[in-house]
Amino acid sequence: MGKRLTGKPVSKAIYRAVKEDISSLGVEAKLVVLFIGDDPSARFYVRNLENRGAKVGIVVETRHLSGDITHQSLLSIISELNTDSTVHGIMLQKPLPSQIDEDEIVLSIAPGKDMDGFHPLNMGRLVLDQEGFLPSTPAAVIEMMRHYEIAVAGKHVVVLGRSAVVGKPLANLLLRKSNVGNATVTVCHSHTENLAAITRTADILVAAIGKARFVTPDMIREGAVVIDVGVNEINDGDRGTIYVGDVDFVGCEEKASAITPVPGGVGTVTTALLLRNVCLALKKSMGLA
Amino acid sequence: MGKRLTGKPVSKAIYRAVKEDISSLGVEAKLVVLFIGDDPSARFYVRNLENRGAKVGIVVETRHLSGDITHQSLLSIISELNTDSTVHGIMLQKPLPSQIDEDEIVLSIAPGKDMDGFHPLNMGRLVLDQEGFLPSTPAAVIEMMRHYEIAVAGKHVVVLGRSAVVGKPLANLLLRKSNVGNATVTVCHSHTENLAAITRTADILVAAIGKARFVTPDMIREGAVVIDVGVNEINDGDRGTIYVGDVDFVGCEEKASAITPVPGGVGTVTTALLLRNVCLALKKSMGLA
Numbered sequence: 001m002g003k004r005l006t007g008k009p010v011s012k013a014i015y016r017a018v019k020e021d022i023s024s025l026g027v028e029a030k031l032v033v034l035f036i037g038d039d040p041s042a043r044f045y046v047r048n049l050e051n052r053g054a055k056v057g058i059v060v061e062t063r064h065l066s067g068d069i070t071h072q073s074l075l076s077i078i079s080e081l082n083t084d085s086t087v088h089g090i091m092l093q094k095p096l097p098s099q100i101d102e103d104e105i106v107l108s109i110a111p112g113k114d115m116d117g118f119h120p121l122n123m124g125r126l127v128l129d130q131e132g133f134l135p136s137t138p139a140a141v142i143e144m145m146r147h148y149e150i151a152v153a154g155k156h157v158v159v160l161g162r163s164a165v166v167g168k169p170l171a172n173l174l175l176r177k178s179n180v181g182n183a184t185v186t187v188c189h190s191h192t193e194n195l196a197a198i199t200r201t202a203d204i205l206v207a208a209i210g211k212a213r214f215v216t217p218d219m220i221r222e223g224a225v226v227i228d229v230g231v232n233e234i235n236d237g238d239r240g241t242i243y244v245g246d247v248d249f250v251g252c253e254e255k256a257s258a259i260t261p262v263p264g265g266v267g268t269v270t271t272a273l274l275l276r277n278v279c280l281a282l283k284k285s286m287g288l289a
Numbered sequence: 290m291g292k293r294l295t296g297k298p299v300s301k302a303i304y305r306a307v308k309e310d311i312s313s314l315g316v317e318a319k320l321v322v323l324f325i326g327d328d329p330s331a332r333f334y335v336r337n338l339e340n341r342g343a344k345v346g347i348v349v350e351t352r353h354l355s356g357d358i359t360h361q362s363l364l365s366i367i368s369e370l371n372t373d374s375t376v377h378g379i380m381l382q383k384p385l386p387s388q389i390d391e392d393e394i395v396l397s398i399a400p401g402k403d404m405d406g407f408h409p410l411n412m413g414r415l416v417l418d419q420e421g422f423l424p425s426t427p428a429a430v431i432e433m434m435r436h437y438e439i440a441v442a443g444k445h446v447v448v449l450g451r452s453a454v455v456g457k458p459l460a461n462l463l464l465r466k467s468n469v470g471n472a473t474v475t476v477c478h479s480h481t482e483n484l485a486a487i488t489r490t491a492d493i494l495v496a497a498i499g500k501a502r503f504v505t506p507d508m509i510r511e512g513a514v515v516i517d518v519g520v521n522e523i524n525d526g527d528r529g530t531i532y533v534g535d536v537d538f539v540g541c542e543e544k545a546s547a548i549t550p551v552p553g554g555v556g557t558v559t560t561a562l563l564l565r566n567v568c569l570a571l572k573k574s575m576g577l578a
Contacts (some may be wrong), residue, residue, distance in 0.1 A: 103419060112349050124409030127461070128453050130392060132409075154480040156487070162464045164417050171460070172416070175451045175476055184487065186475040187464055191443040198445070198473065203492075 002226070002256035007268025010147040014272035015056055018279045029058045029282040031115060031275070032081055036100070037067035042093050043115035052271050058278050067097050075108055082110040086154040088285055089115040090279040113283060115277045118165070127172045131279050139169035140204060141227055146180045149181075150204065151223055153182035158202035160246070161209040162189045166229055170206065185213065187202060190230070195219070207246035213243035217251040226252055226259040227264050291515070291545035292437075297558025299436040303561035304345055307568045311346035318347045318571040320404060320564075321370055324503070325389070326356035331382050332421070341560050347567050353555075356386050363389060364397055370462040371399040377574055378404035378567040401573060404566045416461045422566050427459035429558035430495060430516055433549060435469045439493065439514055442471035447491035449535070450498040451478045455518055459495065484508070496535035505538040515541055515548040518555050 022029055027186060033046055045060050053060035063077070081087050090113045091136055096102055106114070111121040125132030145152055157174050158219035161167035174183040187199055187208070199205055199219045207215045208229035220226060230246030245262030253259050258268055283289035296509055320342060328558030342349035351367070368374050377400045385391055393401070400410040406424035434441055447461050451458035456476055463472040477487055478498070485508045485570050488494055493514040496504050501521035509515060519535030534551030542548050549555055550578055572578035 010543070084355075101444040104416075118415030120417055120419060120421075121410045122413065124411065124413030127412050127416060127457055128392075128409055130409060168416055168461065168464065171476075172457065175457065175478070182478075184475065184477050185483040186458075186473065189464070190472050191445040191471040198490075201487075202409040268394040279364070 002253050003054065003258040003263065005144055005148050005227075005258050005260045007144065007260070007265050010140075010143055011269045011272040013142065014269070015052070015112070015275055016134075017077065018058075018272070018276050019056040019062065020052065021279050023281065024280070025286065025288075027282065027286070028086075028276050029088050030086055031058055031060045031091060031119050031278045032087050033060060033062045033091045034065060034077065035062050035090040035093045036065045036069060036074075036097060038064075039095055042262070044096070046093060049271055049274070050064050050182060053275060053278075056275055056279075057200075058275055059185060065134065066098070069097075071105070072102050078108050080103065082108075082113060087113065087114050088281040092114045092118075100175055113281060115274055117265075117277070123164075123169065126169055129178075133280070134173070134273070135165055135167045135169050136270040136277075137208075137266070138173055138272040139273045140168055140266045141174055142180050143269055143273065144227065144266060145204075148258065150180075150258070152204070153178050155183055155203040156186065156201060157183040157204045157206065158186045158188060159201050160199065160207045160215070162187050163208065163228075170208070178254065186234055199265050209246050211246055212245070212250040215247040215252060217255050218256055223257045224255070224256055226256045228260050229264050231262060231267055290541050292544075292547040294433055294437050294516075294547050294549045294554065296554050299429075300558045300561040301437070303432065303558070303565055304341070307561070307565050308349075310568050311571070314571065314575065314577075316376075316571065317573070318377050318567050319375055320347055320349050320380060320567045321352060321376050322349060322380045322382055323349045323366065324351050324355045324382045325358060325363075325386060326384075327349070327353075328384055329566065331384070331425065335382060338560055338563070342564060342567075345564055345568075346388070347564055357388070358391065360389050360394070363374055363394060363455065367394065367397050368474040371397075371402060375469050376402065377570040378402050380563065382405045382408075384515070402564055402570060405572065406434065406458070412453075412458065418465050422569070423462070423562070424454055424458050425559040425562040425566070426455045426497075426555070427462055427482055428562045429555050430459055430518065431462055431469050432558055433555060434493075437547065439469075439547070440470055441469050441493070444492040445475065445490060446472045446476060446493045446495065447475045447478050447488050448537075449488065449496045449504070450518075455497040459497070477533055489561075492541060498535050500535055501533050501539040502535070504536040504541060506537065506544050509541055509544055512546045513544070515545045516555065517549050517551050520551060521557055 050060040052255045113117045117133040122132040136167035157287045171185045196219045204225040212232035230249040236242045304438035339349040402407045406422040409422040460474045463474045488508045489510045495516045497518035517536040523530045
C-alpha cells in the first residue's frame, strides 16, 4: 500500500514562510487578479485566494471585468498595473473569453509582475536555469517531491502530458542541475506509441493530461511513485459531481510506493506557490531578491 | 548498413531559399558578429560565415573586439546595435572571456535581433510554440529530420545531453504539435541511471553530449536512426588532429537504419539556419513576417 503524499503539510510550510517573510518586510504586498466574466469555479478559486492572501499578509485585489471586455481595454488595464508601484503581482484568471488573444495579453504583463509564470521570458528563464517566476502547478510538483524527500536525481521520471502550463515546464524543471532535479525525463502525450510500456519503466510517474482515471494499475510498476496533477469533474451517480485525478487511485495505491490523492494533493500547494511568487516580487521590487 | 544522412543537400536547399528571399526583397540584410579575442577555430567559423553570407546576399560584418573588453563596453556596443535599423541581426561569437557575464549580455540583445536564439524570450517562445528565433543546432536536427522524411510523430526520441544550446531546446521542439514534432521525448545526461537500457529503447537517438565516440553499437537498437550533434577534436596518431562525433560511427553505421556523419552532417546545416534567421529578422523589420 503506497504512502499517501498529501499537500497540506507542504502548503502549510510554504504559507508559514511567506507570512514570516512579508511580516519581516513590514510593507504591504499586493496581487491584482484580473477576473473576466463569472465562471463559478473560477469565482470559488479567487475567493479562496483572497482569504489565503489575507492570512499571510498579501492583499489580493480582484478586478471583476465584464465578459465582453475588448482586447484593447484589457491591454490598457494591464499597462496601468505594470507601472503602478503599489501592485507587485498580476494574475490572469482563466478562462478568458474568445475575443481575447491570450498570448498577446500574457506578453503585455511586465515579466517582473507575471505571477503565473506564463510570460515567455519567465518560461525561457525556467529552461535556462535562470531565476524567474515559476508557474504554480509544476512548481507544486517539485515542492511535493522536495517535502517528501523523493529521490529524483538520475531516476526516470515519466511526465504524461505536454501542456504549456504543466508538462513542458515540469519536464524542464526536472532536468535542472538542482536539488530536486537531475532526473532522466520522458514526456509522453496523445501521440505516444506503446504508452503503457513506457510508463511502466518510470521510477516516478507524473500524470497531467486531464483525463479522469486514465492511469490504471497495469501502467505503473510495483513500487513506483505516482504524482497526480489532474483535476477532473465527473458525475458519480448518487454522489453527484465529484473531482477525481488522472490516476485510478484505488488500484494504483496498492502498487505504488507513494501516491498523491486528488483532491488534497498537488492542487493544495499551487495557491501557496502563487502567493510565494507575490512575496518574491515584493522583495525584488525592494532590491532584496 | 545505415543510410548516411549528409548535411549538404539540406543546407543547399536552405541557402537557395534564403538567397531567393533576400533577392526578392531587394534590400540589404546585415548580420553583425561580435568576435571577442582571437580563438582560432572561432576565427575559421566566422570567416566561413562571412563567405556564406556574401553568397546569399547577407552582409556579415565582424566586429573584432579586444579580449580584455569590459562587460560595460560590450553592453554599450550591443545597445547601439539594437537601435541601428541597418542591423538586422546580432550574433555573439563564443567563447567569451571570463569578465563577461554571458546571461546578462544575451539578455541585453534585442530579442528581434537575437540570431542565436539564446535570449530567454526566444527560448520561452520555443517552449510555448510561439514564433521566434530558433537556436541553429537544434533547428538543424529538425531540418535534417524534415529533409530525410524521418518519421518522428509518436516515435521515441532519446536525446543524450541537456545543454541550453542543444539538448533542452531540441527536446522542446520535438514535443511541438508540428510536422517534425509530436515525438515522445526522453532526455538523458550524466546523472542518468541505466543509460544504455534507455538509449536502446530509442527509435531515434540524438547524441549531444560532447564526448568523442561515446555512443557505442551496444547502446542502439537494430534499425534505429542515429543523429550525431557532437564535434570533438581528438588526436588520431599519424593523422594528427581530427574531428569526430559523439557516436562511434563505424560500429553504429552497421546497426542503424540511418546515421549522420561527423563532419558533414548536422554541423553543415547550422550556418545556413543562422543566415535564415537573419533573413527572417529582415522580413520582420519590414512587417513581412
